[in-house]
Amino acid sequence: MKFLLKQKEFSVLAIVVIISIILSFVSPVFLTVQNWLDIIEGNAVIGILAIGMTLIIITSDIDVSVAALTTAVTVSIGYLFQFLPDSWISVVLIFLIAPLIGILLGSFNGLLVSKIKIPAIVVTLGTLNIFSGLVLYITNGNYINSTNFPDSFMAFSNIEIAGIPILIYLFALVAAGTWFILKYTLIGRSVLAIGGNAQSSVRVGINFEKVKMFVFSYMGFLAGIAAIAQTSYTSAIDPNGLAGLELTVIAAVVLGGANIHGGRGSIPGTLLGVLLLAIMQNGMILARIDTFWQNVVTGAIIVIAVSYDEINHRRNQEKLSNIDVKEAS
Amino acid sequence: VSEQSAGSGDSGEGGGTGNEETSGNSEEGNSGESGSDGGGGVAVVPKLVGIPYFNASETGAEQAGEDLGVNVEYTGPTEADAAAQVKVIEDLISQGMDTIAVAPNDPASVEPVLKKAKEEGINVMDWDTPADKELVDLSIKQVDDEEFGRHMAEKLVEAMGTEEGKIAILTGGLSAANLNLWIDAAKSELEENYPDIEIVSDKIPTEEKQQVAYQKTLDLLKSYPELDGVLAVSTPAPLGAAQAVQEEGLQDEVSVVGSALPTDSEPFLEDGSLDTAVLWNPEKLGYLTVALGKMLAEGEMPEDGQEIENVGEITVKDDGKTVIMGPPQDYTKENASEFDF
Amino acid sequence: MNMKLSKESVLGLIALGIFVGMGLFTPGFFSSSNLNNMMFQLPEFGLIALGMMVVIVTGGIDLSITYIAAFSGVGAALMMTNGFGILPAIVVGILFALACGAFNGTVVSKIGVPPILVTLGTMVLFEGVILAITSGNAISGFPDAYGLIGNGYYMGIIPVSLLIFIFFIILTAVLLNKSTWGRRVYMYGSNDIATMFSGVKNSKVLMKVYLYASLLAAVSAIIMTSRYNSVKVDLGSSYLLQSVAAAVLGGTDIHGGYGKVMGTIYAVLIFQFIRNGLNLMDVHSSLVDVVIGAILIIVLTLNFFSDKFSRRKGESSSEKTA
Amino acid sequence: MSDYILEMEHISKTFPGVKALDNVELKVKRGEVHALIGENGAGKSTLIKVLAGIHDADAGGKYLFEGEEADIHQPLDATLKGISIIYQDLSLFPNLSVAENIYIGRDSNKKPWKKINWKSMKGLAEKAMNELDMDIDLNKKVELLSIAQQQMIEIARALAFDSKLIVMDEPTSSLSSGEVEKLYKVIDTLKERGISVIFISHKLKELFRVSDRLTVLRDGQYVGTYGVNEINEQELIKLMVGREVVYERNTEKADIGEKMFEVNNFSKEGNFKDINFSLHKGEILAITGLVGSGRTELAQSIFGVNKADQGTIRLNGEDLTISSAEDAVKNGIAYIPEARQVQGLVLGQSVVNNMTLPVIDTLRNKFKLIDHNIEKNLTNQYIKSLDVRPSMPDMPADKLSGGNQQKVVIGKWLSAQPKLLIIDEPTNGIDIGAKTEIHKLLRRMVNEGIGVIMISSELPEVLSVSDRILVMSRGRIEGEMNTIDADQEKIMNIALDTEGEKDVGNSEVSDGKSHQEV
């Protein structure tokens, strides 16, 4: 039973393992610790956003404004850096303020989705335009490079514990925290509940609007964290740097087995989805695939993975509906 | 020279049909305060607005407008999208500009709209990236593409300090025409003069993003541990490549040369993770575009070797309309801090 | 007698209001050259928005639609640059698009993968195929006659492309409202299971939807390539999310089952007037995006409140649609 | 303290164009089981939705709970006050476990950040399950359970919530009779504990069995409230429909003609096996059995929705290969599903669009476009002949009551003029008046030469309507009889595989069976 339920995660895991095996034959560096640390660190931002997106997709919504929202926070961080002193306090402050800005923007999405009942894809399409338009207008697209950053922040970025960069810890913390919320808090289970059956949730007294509000605000919160991660990863703020990332994030989540119709999705699954996309990117160069064909390969793998998953899902559903037919007597 | 004369000069040249609107508009512009919106002057259309490079040229263009007393309209699409750019140009035609200077995202795609502009009696020129030669009255190039590509290759070899080894090439996007030109020129330079240098992979796209360039370079360094140099074409790419080199502490093993703006490059130039950033002065380019646009509106053509104030001596090719601003400019540890773009 | 205006008519009035407003406040907006411009600019985006709308009516979305357009443009361009005539080129362009549509349609209808996922994948896939074919370079140099499709006039006043667009508006409206396929599209969008239980072959309906959307993309591509005289991998890519926005602003239900051609057209007009007007006013292009995003949200918010208001007043609106 | 736990008076509810409730009254005493009855569209569900806070009543009504102004404007308010509602379509979370389904909703709103203690959650669920004498794995996802088990989970949830008033909207329509008995026992226990129950059902026998008092609604109006002892079935029917209705057994021997349809060796892994039967002209064939015995799967395989693994079907002497509903419809086979709202109707679309969907291809003019006049006329014709109310062809189907929705589905298939109609639970959730109409309609169709196969779990219906009965059990046809020779006990014996006692938590049946000749 457990196996059956985990099947969705299992199929991504299988693909990840297969690709990994192929890559480790093709390139000796693929299986090195350093390469994996690079892969994980390089995808921490996508990963953190994907974790937030998982909750949203579980409630059968979608958020295409994540990249714009994260960029808005990174830019705010950049402006804040001009005022913050070069001390550890600044790092702490950033960790307070960035998520707060994220929550603010995210809850704007949440408000429109839950109270005004505009479909999430429409709301976030609108806010995508608004956030990114404003960011470009205000910054005029200019980079803010690390010369303007407080040294304390740069020091923070470069921390390594046991040879593992700080960003990976941050990513792990977000993943574990969200996993815990999803599994061990009422609000977490409510997220799954409203995704499983929205009407039922209203009838049993779950505050549907509040939960929607929560997932979008939480997405905003994680976007705030992701903004810090992005800033420390690139040591620069590029107002165009995340453009288009929302589709990668969504792809990672659905590859990880979250159901776009809601009700299903898990943190481990999403992590696998992120990993799958990450090793594909990484592998393209390691496997020395002709650049002009890389998109073809990526696109094909996405189509194959979602199709495979759908076929699998169908087969399981079919089994579920079976009855125990009497044997001939 | 006043703006009024620029306006009338224009309608004289255009003449012919479908011109009522245009002249009507320029009259409107004339009757208003000088330098106000709504007609006349030079329109400068970048590939897109909101990236540092084109912001710098905007600064130059605006400066020229002020210095020369000409109305400058600097506007473009928010994405480097050919269709969106054409619309911007169409709207500018409606506004009745005297001169429109375009940095086309896709040279062929602006052809029809430039034709239309000409029919409306508007002077048409290209800048930064060439459009159809037949169409434009003037074509301003920051540098000679061939020269630029070859120059970057030379700089890379120089930075590597050896004439054999392995290098990789990063590009902004596979479909960027000018980047492709430079890369091809750089490749020919290497092939012809440094046959022992091996290019390890096809040019690698980086989506015009520093972060992607960074990751791809990390992957490259792992995949080709014997790599000696990276040629990074497009402005964010050298930064990403240098960031990777910096982090891996390979400043002395791997040389990075590419096209980037000096302020962005500074942190990497300092410790040698980026050896040389090669570019031109985009502010000057904007300035030159407006200056020549104004000349054109007044019915003059630039001459080879002419000295343009605040820009310098320009080269005019034999065809009489291709203007080259000057040689590529190298930004290094020593001089980068002198610039503010 | 019900005096309440339909959602679409209200939108039409808004479009008209913006048109007049822009005209009053923006010098040059009403100039014949500007009006002319707008007539040339409308069709390419409008066609893609229509295609997107048809897909959204089934409860799906087609994220690959602009790459289908680009792919189709590449097909036509390759033909012409290899010496074939305009007509065969157009046919091949359309065939390229239909092939993409068929691929989407097959995965969506036969395997049953949610359209957003399929087209997320095929978007990357088609882009990859175009890159592989063109090496990222632009293809250009078409016969002069080809340019007439996107730049020419019919009888000296009406742009040919606008006529093509109007033809497809009418065709789409007729197909959706009067053909049995159109009826099935709406029924499928409302409830695919009950539709299937009524003996409708859903996969066929869906397949045609994706084919039709890609046909519209192909027509748009032909107009674009003709207008811009070249094609590259990103042809029209900026229209992708905009077309979703236009369809939704036009009243199409993102969950499927409802959507009117005129609504989408009004939304396309609104976008056009705003973009053009603000451009003429010299508003920073980034702010134009902001305005478009804001309008989308404001209109839907107003919709919400007016629905709520009319429900509270107990006005009958639902049963008198005929 | 008032005798009444619930007092609703002068309750009206107006929807656009429809006055669903008009000055209705409902008063429920503490600890009583109160039945709410009325024809389809009488307003029962609407009244419950007002009670639950899903709809606000029009101004001027009085709604007291436990003697105080109820002030309930959303479901949450009702839940917090101790009102639990078990909707006909259930309110479960298929993706969550049994324990979570029982627990969820508790504190979710007030203390969203409360940490879940899985142990105590299961304890709570276990307790409720024990009270109901049920044994289901608490970790099992609800989607894996049978409908009957799901129904019980709903009741367990209501118990776990310490509800004071439990509303059950047609709880028995998908239960087998053993399960129904069990439910009765549960209701008796609730009563003993002083919990009030509002019970909605169209099955009159059942109402007399469980309830203390009844409130009757007709056309959105209050008819009256009666003690079960003050009134008999016939009187009640008269109150409901305003006329007398008889629901009598079929004792006539049908005038059976030639064989028109046959099914041979039909099997589908995990659904049904070795199905052989035939249908003759002029007879209504009933297929009955317990819920979950594979009848629906069989019907849907004949209709081509789920392909059978093997077997053949012949209609009017012709071998048919049917691999989709489209094939079935083309060959003149129609199927009216039991899941009306999901499979039967496109709820968001108008009555016209629904009615003409199967035949839309034939309603085209010479330009191959839909002829809206013909379409409308056809629809109006069926609206009239089936007495669909309100008779508004452009009304969205979801605004109709259950019974009228079913009429639209029937109209849809009549318009297709099928040769064979399979109708699955034709009167599920439909009132007596409409039921007899539908039964007459089936007979009329048979007389007109259409073959009719009726799947029904409701034995009185089977005995009244059909001419011949097949009984299915665990995927096989285990018995066949002529209706005039049949009675409820005979059928149940076969359906249950004898040894009657069955557990709700487990739809398996032990293996001693009385084999009937097929």
Ligand SMILES: Nc1ncnc2c1ncn2[C@@H]1O[C@H](COP(=O)(O)OP(=O)(O)OP(=O)(O)O)[C@@H](O)[C@H]1O
């Ligand atoms: N949301 C709504 N909008 C408009 N009319 C409605 C709505 N809901 C119900 N009605 C109408 O109100 C009336 C009462 O319907 P209701 O569902 O309460 O009947 P019911 O007694 O539960 O019938 P059934 O036994 O068939 O379920 C019907 O005429 C129905 O068409």
Ligand SMILES: Nc1ncnc2c1ncn2[C@@H]1O[C@H](COP(=O)(O)OP(=O)(O)OP(=O)(O)O)[C@@H](O)[C@H]1O
């Ligand atoms: N701690 C637990 N104690 C008892 N049952 C549990 C526990 N955790 C999960 N379950 C059961 O297992 C089912 C699977 O739950 P769920 O999918 O939330 O767990 P999960 O997959 O482990 O979550 P995640 O992978 O996100 O940690 C639940 O519906 C529940 O029935």
Ligand SMILES: [Mg+2]
């Ligand atoms: Mg009801």
Ligand SMILES: [Mg+2]
């Ligand atoms: Mg059944």
